[in-house]
Amino acid sequence: MKQNILRQEIMEFSPYVPGMNIEEVKRKYGLSRVIKLASNENPLGVSPIVEETIRRYSSYGFRYPEGTNPSLRERLARYVGMDPCNIVVGNGSDELIDLVIRVCCVPYKENVVVFDPSFSIYRLQARFHGAHLKYVPLRDDFSFDLTRMSEEIDKNTRVVFITNPDNPSGFALPSREIESFLSSLPPSTLLIVDEAYVEFSGDIDKYSCISLVEKYSNIGIIRTFSKAYGLAGLRIGYGIFPKWLCDALLRVKLPFSVNILAEKAAIAALEDRIFLEETLKTVEEGRNYIIEYLRRYGCKVYPSLGNFIMFSPPIDAKKVFGHLLAKGIIIRPLGSYGLEDMLRVSVGRMDENKVFIEALERLFYAGL
Numbered sequence: 001m002k003q004n005i006l007r008q009e010i011m012e013f014s015p016y017v018p019g020m021n022i023e024e025v026k027r028k029y030g031l032s033r034v035i036k037l038a039s040n041e042n043p044l045g046v047s048p049i050v051e052e053t054i055r056r057y058s059s060y061g062f063r064y065p066e067g068t069n070p071s072l073r074e075r076l077a078r079y080v081g082m083d084p085c086n087i088v089v090g091n092g093s094d095e096l097i098d099l100v101i102r103v104c105c106v107p108y109k110e111n112v113v114v115f116d117p118s119f120s121i122y123r124l125q126a127r128f129h130g131a132h133l134k135y136v137p138l139r140d141d142f143s144f145d146l147t148r149m150s151e152e153i154d155k156n157t158r159v160v161f162i163t164n165p166d167n168p169s170g171f172a173l174p175s176r177e178i179e180s181f182l183s184s185l186p187p188s189t190l191l192i193v194d195e196a197y198v199e200f201s202g203d204i205d206k207y208s209c210i211s212l213v214e215k216y217s218n219i220g221i222i223r224t225f226s227k228a229y230g231l232a233g234l235r236i237g238y239g240i241f242p243k244w245l246c247d248a249l250l251r252v253k254l255p256f257s258v259n260i261l262a263e264k265a266a267i268a269a270l271e272d273r274i275f276l277e278e279t280l281k282t283v284e285e286g287r288n289y290i291i292e293y294l295r296r297y298g299c300k301v302y303p304s305l306g307n308f309i310m311f312s313p314p315i316d317a318k319k320v321f322g323h324l325l326a327k328g329i330i331i332r333p334l335g336s337y338g339l340e341d342m343l344r345v346s347v348g349r350m351d352e353n354k355v356f357i358e359a360l361e362r363l364f365y366a367g368l
């Protein structure tokens with residue numbers, strides 16, 4: 001039956017494999033404590049102000065949220081210094097990535113250009129929609145070859161994705177370099193800059209491309225509450241887009257994809273500057289600490305402006321991953337990015353970082 005009903009290409013997909021989950025690992029290895037440093041989640045968890053807000057609004061659960069989330073969009077507009085008609089919110093930035101592709105690309109005809117490797121959601125949603133994909137290899141040091149990217153763009157290129165800072169490498173380009181690339185794009189090609197990690201860059205003014213949205217009509221920025229704001233489980237992201245794109249998205253977006261508690265939580269998260277500052281401080285200190293030790297242990301480490309570090313260990317990466325897992329430390333192997341000899345570790349709290357580093361030291365120096 002499924003041959004007759006399903007679109008045939010659907011069977012070429014497999015379910016998304018997220019980082020391993022804590023309960024699973026506890027059960028499998030009989031451990032009571034497991035540390036997850038695999039999905040770039042916030043090391044400090046949820047802001048206490050957000051927790052209180054969710055409690056306070058839990059009785060609103062029977063109400064529908066407001067259709068286009070006007071209060072959150074207004075709050076975000078103030079936060080980024082734009083107009084609310086330049087803001088769209090989504091069920092995670094994943095929803096916005098998906099929708100941008102669908103409103104811009106004619107399936108089986110037009111194309112999306114991405115770096116290889118890059119965040120899998122761009123290519124998965126493009127394939128699902130039927131958009132053609134063109135890949136531009138990253139340089140050996142994982143920096144962006146924007147000249148090469150320009151060469152891939154043709155009259156059928158509707159959307160180009162850049163992740164800045166990049167995942168999994170942590171590489172980032174200052175916005176002025178992205179601007180010179182943008183100014184060379186044909187007006188019929190939209191540049192989407194995914195700034196999921198920009199808060200961790202240490203210099204948002206230098207790295208964020210938000211200011212370009214006022215100057216050019218073919219750039220959009222995607223951001224998320226999943227990382228620096230600690231709301232990955234509530235699923236909320238936002239786009240800073242030209243008005244024409246917001247208008248198009250609001251015509252087709254499912255009206256209630258951002259639920260009422262996520263909306264209240266996001267507004268509260270923007271108020272809690274102290275939590276954000278503590279998060280950024282924890283990540284910066286943890287990042288320096290982990291990088292220093294990984295280098296000492298002979299790993300090849302890539303400089304990172306995200307809340308994670310990509311490295312290549314001196315022994316087989318799969319073995320390192322498996323060894324840490326058995327000790328109750330979950331990190332991310334990068335085979336799915338085509339990087340078999342690389343690993344990515346998210347920066348945790350300092351006590352978690354120490355457990356990770358000490359386990360590596362025992363493995364590298366004593367084989368235990």
Ligand SMILES: *Cc1c(COP(=O)(O)O)cnc(C)c1O
Pocket residue numbers: 040091092093094095119163167194196223224225226227232235236237
């Ligand atoms: C984590 C991440 C996101 C965030 O996705 P959400 O759907 O908002 O949780 C977006 N882009 C990249 C590159 C990421 O790594």
